[in-house]
Amino acid sequence: MKSLFGDEFSRDERTSGWSGKGLMIWVLDIWSVQGVIKQCLRAQVGDDTTILIFLEHWVPQFSPAELLQSCMDPGKLSTVSDLIDPSLGTWRVDVVQALFPAPVASAILSLPLPVDRWSDHMVWRLEPHGRFTVRSAYNFLLCLDAQRETTDARDIRFYKMLCSQPLLKKAWIFIWRTFHNLLPCYVNLYLKHVVPDKHCFQYGTGQESVLLALIGCSQLHSTWGLFGWEQFTQGHERDFREWMVYVLSHLSIPETHKLFLLCSLWVARNYQLYQGHISSDVEIHGFVTTYLEELSLASVRPDVVPVPIDRLWTIPPVGFIKVNVDGSYDKDLRMGGIGCVLRDSTGQLLAGYSSGIPHAMDAFHVESLACVEGLNLALSLGYRSLVVEGDSRSVISRVASSQVDCSYGGCITDQIWDLATSFDRCIFQHVGRDGNRVTDVFGREGLSRVSPICLFGSPPPFAVPLFASDQAALFS
Template sequence: MTDFKVADLINNAERKWKRELIVNTFGEEDASRILRIPLARELHSDFMVWSGEQSGEFSVRSAYKLLQTSDPRAYDLQNIYRDFYKRIWLLNLPTKMKVTIWKLSWNYMLTRVNMQHRKLVSNSVCPRCDIGAETMDHIFRKCPISVSVWSALEIPNILQDTDLEFIQWLIGILTRHSSSQSRLIGCALWAIWGDRNTRIHDKVSRSGQEIAAFVKNYIKELDGVESRKSKNWKEVEQWKHPPGQAAKINFDGAYDARLFQSASGIVVRNREGDVLLSCSEIHEEVPSAFAAEAIACKKATQIGIKMKGSDIIIEGDSLSVIKKCKTEKQDKSQIGAFIHDIQQATSRSKHLRFEHIPRSANGLAHMLATETLRTKEEIYLVEGVPRFAELQKVIDGEREPD
């Protein structure tokens, strides 16, 4: 079998893979993967890429993940903890409560047993009931006052599995119960610890029923705040006219993961909101939706470079792509080839700049991309848009200039 170098598989004149050679040399699956690797338009030197991160840059975090895969049990345990902490931070509770739960999971609370271990106190007895040693397990599960709190809150099976260690119990109750119940549990844990501190420092005592009532009222108040926030909703941001004599180029990419196919939607408008150009293009062998956005951005950049004599603002709703375009740093991610081409092009053209916008302000470009991907019909219209996009064009044009 003939040995090939990677360079032998590339048509440098067109900067494309030699499809026929690759298909005839490799198996179907491998050939398909090779053809989906993007190539930069301009030659560049090779560089090392770390496959453990999407950015291509090495990180201790990714190395740690790779080490875990060598021990399936450790990896499974890490997954359990990761899901637990993810659930904590997603709870609709104030940050102070989430931090308290996180501290509980690491036994970071200043219980009397922990303080005795550090030789800060000599007495480790629970200050609330004077019965057992004040461990995490005692404060939140064994102390009669806490038992009374859980009973009043009527959360199903909250004190089952008492033979489990405290952290296992904590993970179990917050992953086993519903989001609303987990929210109530989280607030109760915070309230129990707060009541313990109030007893010690302020000499104020409350019964378990009173603590439970406080928890229920606190949750009601949080729900009321959320309800008022939803009524005072923020106006959705829309497309804005470019300032001065500048023009705006909006881009978006649509992706079909089944066919590894994408479509780019581009629209160019002046300060009056008039459409100067609308176009779309279909691309084959696209590896991801991330790459689809980068390809669309590259197409918008190519159009912007041809528009000499005016400042050009290139807008897209992919924050990652826009950030990469605004830096001169070499990109090592899967879209690095496209970013390299964009950086090379913009280095020779100082009248271009990139801005990120929300999807709501990128409706026309999004519409062009998604409709082209659906119909497989490319568009190229000067001073106009397709019929299906007329209404969106009118809506955008009616907005007041900045």
């Protein structure tokens, strides 16, 4: 359980330890929604002996029911091991293609299998990295809730009214957060069991709602008075939506910009609560006025269009070689092409490699395999110090991280880490597309290749112009 839920499971354990009662409540909460949680899990193929093909979610794009419905002969299959050659550790392509239609077969064959076998395990399928997050679970539960407040007709009318007003974005977001009880006033904190009572921290009496924090005292009344809005300071006990409708119905279109005052009053409240600084009515009025004046000036200033800077290929440090990797992915054909280019600290081409990937899951899958092939090529040529560059930020960030990768491509990430330990020095860094242009054409060439190519010394015809451009930029 801890391997799946990660930090969400252990955060209290790190601070004060799990008490018996607290742990029991947590377990009961998880148990009560186990049916929902099961919908969010996916089996990760390891030793392929325990995953039931038609009962567990293990292919990202297809549910177990869809696999069962599409299978030509379900009686021949039980666990995922029936689809894998045990001696080679690869998919039994003929069996998969014979039993499943092309889209399903392609999705299965594109699943990478681990080189080092581990036990089958469950991962969280709502996140690419495979680990549980509160955010993804919360959003999933919201999708299941057919009675959400935003579907209420009254709320829709309120939103339509808001959208028809030329409010500043900051004011619009503030109103939206207030409407959904997301601002940490004492009433909301009390309802979430964060504070012991809901009385206003300034007066000690009265429940501190957002509306009380905006219009509930004489100093706030004088601030509103500086804008000529004394009539809006009455009735802080009413519903916020009702008060907001009243305010907007009494303001002219140009005046709605001044509702930035709401955000400023809330910031002033927080300064007083957390830093002890009490902002005067004149100070708040001056800040709002200055902000709106500067905003109006900014809107009439001409835009300055920045000149794009080409960040071309750069040489590695002396003693290193640079391994650039890239991948191309054809979504319609579900095919990939990978390219690897090795150059020394003078920019000379040492080796280039291009190959096709017949069953590719997605761009991340292809980019990861390109990194594997680049490291294998450098290792086979005897190089010891590498700078590995790629333009896929997701791949580079994962291989440069020490965190365990629980995604479907985690076995490829493990393979990259194992290869990296074979070198004296191996540095992974991200580069923009302009710095990876030569490798990109190698990757696109791989899309059309049946067999791989490996070149040494001089670039192939399809890469000559871009290679010459990189060389010219180095010595310009």
